[in-house]
Amino acid sequence: MENQIESQGLSRRKFLKLGGGITFLVTAVGLPALVFKKEELADTKQISAWVHLAADGTVTIYNPASEMGQGTMTALAAIFAEEMDADWTKVKIEDAPVEPEIYGIGWGGERGGSMLTVGSRSVSGHYNNLRQSGAQARYVLLTAVAEKWGVERNELKTESGVVFHPKSNRKITYGEIVEFVKIPASVPEIPDSDLKNPKDFKLIGKEYQRYDVPFKVDGSAIYSGDIHVPGMVYAAIVRSPVNGTQPELKNESAIRGIKGVLNLVSLKHGVGVVANSMETALKAKAMMEITWKGDPKAKSHNSQEAYAEYEQLSKSSQTGSIVAQAGDLNRELPKAQKTIKADYKNDYVYHAQMEPLNAVAHVKADSAEVWVGTQASDGTRNDVANHLGLDFKAINLHTCYLGGGFGRRSMTDFVIEAVDISKAINLPVKLQWTREDDLQYGAFRPISLQKLEAGIDQNGNINSWKHVVIGTGGGLLGSGADIPFYDIPNKLIEVRNIDHGVRTKHWRAVGHGPNKFAIETFVDEIALEQKKDPYQLRRELMKNHPRELAVLDKVADMAKWDSPVPKGRARGIAFAERSGSLAAGVCEISVDRSTGKIKVHKIWGSLDGGVVVHPQNAMYQMEGSLVMGLSSVLFESITFKEGQVEQSNFYDYPILRMEDAPEEIILEIIPSTEKPTGIGEAGLPFMGAIISNAFAALTGKRLRHMPFTPEKVLEILS
Amino acid sequence: MQYSFILNGKPVQVTAEEDANLLWTLRERLKMTGTKYGCGVSLCGSCIVHIDGKPIKSCITPLSQAEGKKVTTIEGLSEDRSHPLQLAWIEEQVPQCGYCQSGQIMQAAALLAENPNPNREEIIKHMNGVLCRCGTYLKILKAIEKTAQKV
Structure with missing residues (x-):
């Protein structure tokens, strides 16, 4: 994300040619030396996949993940710079080119998977690779200096961009090495024992500022909508209001007659209008009269009625897909002394990232250029290539900052639209979705009904646990449904799916939001039923899981769980894991019984994320995910009527405003030397439960259907 | 039509259609892209700029309302991020x-x-x-x- 360069439409390769310096090709063993060709870097010797070093000491590190606000462009560069021992004040960060063979990661953190920024996996997935690659860059520099000075490599030391030879009292800066460094054909894998001792870390686990922040306070950060390409025109699309219907434009000649309209482009799911200005494209879009043909499955979907369908399906003897199983639930549950049951519901929710989808595309005869903020850079490149029938090497994808992603920008639908329109009109085009487009043609976190049942044995312990998730969205439903940290001998957790024909997608922590709401509220209900303290019941259940227990104890301690609550308020507690990270929360709420409005005054949160590379940013991510979670829990609901989304903009799909933010959020990270885990979503999943639990403590009534709107609160209190 | 106003301290002239809007003029005609489009209906505030010092939602502001006025965007708040x-x-x-x-x-x-x-x-x-x-x-x-x- 070299802002000026992107905004001028120059490719980064050209930029590299302009900058004097070297980039090390530090490839893993067996990796082809792709990416940069020698001739492209006439004034340099050879290049690295990860870092470019200039004679003035500037160290440019390539960011392999999309920057959508989570801050990993900084954290990932810090991991690399740590092992390279670079001078952090001289580090610049740019997006890596779309070369998944080098910059991708597999789901196990192995090199060469995809460049897909999802699931809070960037830091955890790249951690080992970037330490290794940084150490290899340092090895190349040390080798060059050792040869130049005629000394042994292992006699050299480094510190913040300087190489020292203590024996001869010589030193040289990294920038000065550029002049004579030779890039070896291959660099050995640096053994773990030669990596930095964590006690010597200067960046990992320390305080430093985010690289992108300055560009985000003066308007210079470039998002794809900010791109201008010579000759560019503007496009907007009217899309099918019911997924799967096809358009028939009724007033084509009137639309073509609007001054400034250049063309119309038929798409399978809509009609695109191309104009010489954004205003004209949007005006023409608003004037299109379209009849929608077809009778797709989505047409029969009424979301508020779907809960009855789910109830019906829950009674079916046919089991769905099993998420987790232990003991013999079907044998043990009927033997329970007491059974406790509860149902929970959650509506569809919308991503509502602040930047509505958009992309700039220029399709030529045998190539294409695309500018987009995407969570899936190689996926986008591949989809565009396949769609156009071109080799992926013919696609030049320029990645931009994302004005929020949350899962929506891992889809490529909007990019393919821009490509289709550009191809049809043979011009570069900026496609802009309106907020209404973004909402109504969204892909939502799925609706679901959660049916929970627990069997209590004669000693008052939870002996059996049954959790059936019924909803739409298939695999999206199951995440977070398991409870491996609660020792319950017999459990059965399953997912049953109905395809409604509407679009669903990952949404920050996806199934964890609804599932942890159901699980952690149910634990609270069991505790109250058993006359136990909900914190103590959790402690009993996770007594054999010390890491989890430490997180729970930490938050209880922070919130002074056992202390009296101010009058008119109550607290709720919950625990959740996500992407390997462990988190627990407590909130303190009050309720305005005349308006039904819940006010969350304070939230305490504790987190174990293993080694935390950038603690301050990790805290801010947790704070952000708490606030986004709070928004979804209090306000957010997408409903379908006959397949059509009933909401359209922020007046009928409100998201949390400043007045509803908690007065205080207090967070602590538990120090750890375990491997890093994903943090960007960790605060969100417990939000539904801490509020429902606090509400029950305050009022004696239970909220079991998210969102907890004032209407629902009033209804339940009356 | 011709529009004239002061943008971040400098006089600018823009040729645009009658229904031109301030947000899209800033972003697309003047390539001043720090001001963002978020909702188009004055509900989110991503598009806020100042006209004669007052904050306004540029997404619902016709360009004609800027005529002869002083418009300040994020790029003009300071020259060097020093506000x-x-x-x-x-x-x-x-x-x-x-x-x-x-x-x-x-x-x-x-x-x-x-x-x-x-x-x-x-x-x-x-x-x-x-x-x-x-x-x-x-x-x-x-x-x-x-x-x-x-x-």
């Missing part, structure tokens, strides 16, 4: 995705210009129209409060 609020935003590390932050800062700048020492309630009331999906509200509050104390 006290920009400094505070960096110090507090406020932005995450950053998309709403131009609007947040412009809205906050208008508040402090009028009321250099607002209390928390006044800040919330003034800032409530500017949405942030990443959840940076408490950081925004802190940055404004710190700036107010310094001013």
Whole structure:
């Protein structure tokens, strides 16, 4: 994300040619030396996949993940710079080119998977690779200096961009090495024992500022909508209001007659209008009269009625897909002394990232250029290539900052639209979705009904646990449904799916939001039923899981769980894991019984994320995910009527405003030397439960259907 | 049509159709892209700029309303990120995705210009129209409060 360069439409390769310096090709063993060709870097010797070093000491590190606000462009560069021992004040960060063979990661953190920024996996997935690659860059520099000075490599030391030879009292800066460094054909894998001792870390686990922040306070950060390409025109699309219907434009000649309209482009799911200005494209879009043909499955979907369908399906003897199983639930549950049951519901929710989808595309005869903020850079490149029938090497994808992603920008639908329109009109085009487009043609976190049942044995312990998730969205439903940290001998957790024909997608922590709401509220209900303290019941259940227990104890301690609550308020507690990270929360709420409005005054949160590379940013991510979670829990609901989304903009799909933010959020990270885990979503999943639990403590009534709107609160209190 | 106004201290002339809008003129005709499109109906505040010092939602503002006026965008708030609020935003590390932050800062700048020492309630009331999906509200509050104390 070299802002000026992107905004001028120059490719980064050209930029590299302009900058004097070297980039090390530090490839893993067996990796082809792709990416940069020698001739492209006439004034340099050879290049690295990860870092470019200039004679003035500037160290440019390539960011392999999309920057959508989570801050990993900084954290990932810090991991690399740590092992390279670079001078952090001289580090610049740019997006890596779309070369998944080098910059991708597999789901196990192995090199060469995809460049897909999802699931809070960037830091955890790249951690080992970037330490290794940084150490290899340092090895190349040390080798060059050792040869130049005629000394042994292992006699050299480094510190913040300087190489020292203590024996001869010589030193040289990294920038000065550029002049004579030779890039070896291959660099050995640096053994773990030669990596930095964590006690010597200067960046990992320390305080430093985010690289992108300055560009985000003066308007210079470039998002794809900010791109201008010579000759560019503007496009907007009217899309099918019911997924799967096809358009028939009724007033084509009137639309073509609007001054400034250049063309119309038929798409399978809509009609695109191309104009010489954004205003004209949007005006023409608003004037299109379209009849929608077809009778797709989505047409029969009424979301508020779907809960009855789910109830019906829950009674079916046919089991769905099993998420987790232990003991013999079907044998043990009927033997329970007491059974406790509860149902929970959650509506569809919308991503509502602040930047509505958009992309700039220029399709030529045998190539294409695309500018987009995407969570899936190689996926986008591949989809565009396949769609156009071109080799992926013919696609030049320029990645931009994302004005929020949350899962929506891992889809490529909007990019393919821009490509289709550009191809049809043979011009570069900026496609802009309106907020209404973004909402109504969204892909939502799925609706679901959660049916929970627990069997209590004669000693008052939870002996059996049954959790059936019924909803739409298939695999999206199951995440977070398991409870491996609660020792319950017999459990059965399953997912049953109905395809409604509407679009669903990952949404920050996806199934964890609804599932942890159901699980952690149910634990609270069991505790109250058993006359136990909900914190103590959790402690009993996770007594054999010390890491989890430490997180729970930490938050209880922070919130002074056992202390009296101010009058008119109550607290709720919950625990959740996500992407390997462990988190627990407590909130303190009050309720305005005349308006039904819940006010969350304070939230305490504790987190174990293993080694935390950038603690301050990790805290801010947790704070952000708490606030986004709070928004979804209090306000957010997408409903379908006959397949059509009933909401359209922020007046009928409100998201949390400043007045509803908690007065205080207090967070602590538990120090750890375990491997890093994903943090960007960790605060969100417990939000539904801490509020429902606090509400029950305050009022004696239970909220079991998210969102907890004032209407629902009033209804339940009356 | 020809429109003339002062943009970030410099006179500009724009040729645009009669129904041209201020937001898209700034972004597309003048390539001043720090001001963002978020909702198009004055509900999110990503598009806030100042006209003669007052914060307005440029997404619903016809270009004609800028005629002869002084328009200030995030790019013109300072020349070098030195406005006290920009400094505070960096110090507090406020932005995450950053998309709403131009609007947040412009809205906050208008508040402090009028009321250099607002209390928390006044800040919330003034800032409530500017949405942030990443959840940076408490950081925004802190940055404004710190700036107010310094001013």
